[in-house]
Amino acid sequence: MGSLDRVDLDLLKALADDHRATVVALADRLGLSRNTVQARMARLERSGVFQSFERAMSPAALGLPIEAMVSVIVRQADIPRITAEIAEIPEVIQAHGLSGQIDLMVRVAARDTQHLFDVDARILSIEGVERTETSLVMGEVIGYRIRPILESVRREQ
Template sequence: MSALDHVDLELLNALAEDHRATVVALAERLGLSRNTVQARMAKLERSGVFLSFERAMSPAALGYAIDAILHVQVRQADLPRITAELQEIPEVVQCHGMSGPVDLLVRVAARDTQHLFDIDARILAIDGVERTETSLAMGEVIGYRVRPLLAAARRGN
């Protein structure tokens, strides 16, 4: 990814403040032409700055009241296949490869504790999964955020 310049950082900050802003609104706010903003947005998208454009939704609103984190240990040689199989489990909402004693950090949404037990059993049944350890998320205390990083980048830190 290429380095972000001042205009890129200002555009990203404006998007972080109002993620629903239109290209026209962003252009007006930043004093740029609509074409410049569109070109910058396309460049940022191609360079991988933007993550998923999927709208974040509450699993609880869909009937999945339990948010759990599973620490999963696997046979390393089987990691790509295991990850592909995890992706087929609808209740797996996120998965990170980790360094250290835990290989995967898997976030799951469950309707109730029995459902969580069943999800864990399905994960353990995947060939190559050696062990899981489950923790319940009691609540999000700091949500995903990038605005502090943008502020630091704009200051030159």
């Protein structure tokens, strides 16, 4: 997508403030017509601005109170296959490809330490995975957020 204009940024900020806001509520808040907001939302969605409409849920509420970050080092040529195999492990919540010494950072959830050990063993058993290092998540200190970026971009315009 090209650059976002002030109306786009105001719309995104309103959504960051209230992610459950209806089109009518957004239109009222921004002083725009419902059709304008719907058209803008559709264009933003088509252009890939919105990453996911999946509702975030607590793994702990689902009986998986332990979260860990698993650093994975792999044979470079096998990354696409290894990533596909890691995606088949249900306890994997998220994974990122990285530059540097670590190839993949995999976020996992587990019932207890034995379950975490088993999940790590499943990752390590994938052909082409050379090494893993697991760190327990002690707590989230900064959750996912986009509002500060929106405010910064808005100020620059």
